[in-house]
Amino acid sequence: MSSSKQPPGAPLHRRIRQPGPGDRDAVLAFVEATGFFRDDEVAVAREVLDESLAKGPGGHYQSYVAVEGGTAVGWICLGPTPCTLGTFDIYWIAVSPDRQGRGIGAELTRFAEAEIIRRGGRMVIIETSGRPIYDPTRRFYTKLGYREAARIADFYAPGDAKVVYSKHLAPPADASR
Amino acid sequence: MSSSKQPPGAPLHRRIRQPGPGDRDAVLAFVEATGFFRDDEVAVAREVLDESLAKGPGGHYQSYVAVEGGTAVGWICLGPTPCTLGTFDIYWIAVSPDRQGRGIGAELTRFAEAEIIRRGGRMVIIETSGRPIYDPTRRFYTKLGYREAARIADFYAPGDAKVVYSKHLAPPADASR
Numbered sequence: 001m002s003s004s005k006q007p008p009g010a011p012l013h014r015r016i017r018q019p020g021p022g023d024r025d026a027v028l029a030f031v032e033a034t035g036f037f038r039d040d041e042v043a044v045a046r047e048v049l050d051e052s053l054a055k056g057p058g059g060h061y062q063s064y065v066a067v068e069g070g071t072a073v074g075w076i077c078l079g080p081t082p083c084t085l086g087t088f089d090i091y092w093i094a095v096s097p098d099r100q101g102r103g104i105g106a107e108l109t110r111f112a113e114a115e116i117i118r119r120g121g122r123m124v125i126i127e128t129s130g131r132p133i134y135d136p137t138r139r140f141y142t143k144l145g146y147r148e149a150a151r152i153a154d155f156y157a158p159g160d161a162k163v164v165y166s167k168h169l170a171p172p173a174d175a176s177r
Numbered sequence: 178m179s180s181s182k183q184p185p186g187a188p189l190h191r192r193i194r195q196p197g198p199g200d201r202d203a204v205l206a207f208v209e210a211t212g213f214f215r216d217d218e219v220a221v222a223r224e225v226l227d228e229s230l231a232k233g234p235g236g237h238y239q240s241y242v243a244v245e246g247g248t249a250v251g252w253i254c255l256g257p258t259p260c261t262l263g264t265f266d267i268y269w270i271a272v273s274p275d276r277q278g279r280g281i282g283a284e285l286t287r288f289a290e291a292e293i294i295r296r297g298g299r300m301v302i303i304e305t306s307g308r309p310i311y312d313p314t315r316r317f318y319t320k321l322g323y324r325e326a327a328r329i330a331d332f333y334a335p336g337d338a339k340v341v342y343s344k345h346l347a348p349p350a351d352a353s354r
Contacts, residue, residue: 040260041260044259044260081332082221083217083218083221083333084332084333084334085333085334085335086334086335087331087332087333122335123331123332125329125332149327149329149330150326150327150328150329150341151327152302152326152327152341152343153326154264154300154345155258155261155264155300155302155343156260156261156262156264157261157262157263158262158263158299164327164329166329166332168331
């Protein structure tokens with residue numbers, strides 16, 4: 001989990017925490033504003049966010065937001081992959097368009113990986129689209145140590161493949177001492 | 178959707194229908210009796226079955242049972258794959274161990290495919306394990322026209338790969354006339 005772009009330690013004015021009901025509108029606004037998601041996908045994001053807000057740490061979906069100046073500017077959502085032992089999905093990552101390119105997505109991903117390890121996870125799955133608009137997204141995952149594990153043609157729609165990224169997580173070094 | 182093993186038309190004493198609350202115990206009993214599923218997987222099957230019983234045709238999960246002599250002896254469960262246009266998952270197929278090898282699984286699968294086409298689907302995804310105990314299951318899907326679209330090592334557990342099968346569905350012939 002090294003990064004050459006991120007200074008060690010996030011800037012003081014940014015933090016990652018669980019979202020509260022007051023973050024809901026901001027998150028949904030930037031999920032839509034990214035322009036990456038169809039209406040039906042935004043609807044799924046809303047459902048997932050609402051379920052994680054309603055059920056909290058005991059629920060299936062675990063959400064975290066990156067907050068700057070009191071406002072949520074990034075969102076990540078993870079959960080254990082059903083019927084697996086130790087595999088987790090990162091279901092959603094989104095960063096407000098006016099805050100992209102500043103390492104927020106990478107910070108959220110590393111935070112999520114640490115949380116998955118804390119919950120006993122050993123492997124992370126991220127599914128994304130093979131469409132050209134997602135080229136930067138896929139490069140982002142590759143840079144964070146994810147590798148393409150599968151590609152299923154026509155999955156999301158005709159001509160729109162699903163690309164599955166996976167990463168094996170190592171337990172924290174001090175746990176093996 | 179041809180089959181060399183199945184006579185055209187199922188035997189009169191077998192039918193496929195939506196399950197009612199009275200089928201629940203029989204379905205869960207044979208899901209467990211197959212010996213294919215861990216306790217946590219049986220729990221997921223129970224959740225999915227209960228949701229399809231509670232929400233019926235308007236819900237996400239659509240269940241169908243094969244019934245012989247008034248008793249459910251096979252179960253199939255499908256639903257639209259979230260965030261896709263026209264892709265459906267067949268989430269569960271199970272046949273009572275004492276009725277296997279008689280074409281019930283194939284009949285349920287063809288029924289599910291027809292239902293998916295009826296609902297506007299164009300592609301079916303079935304995910305299963307790469308473990309040797311699933312060899313007959315994977316041969317079963319291949320025989321029904323599914324092809325291996327992806328294989329993700331260590332997905333279900335260390336050493337237990339996920340194998341993803343897909344099948345493109347053609348609309349019924351008379352719809353294109």
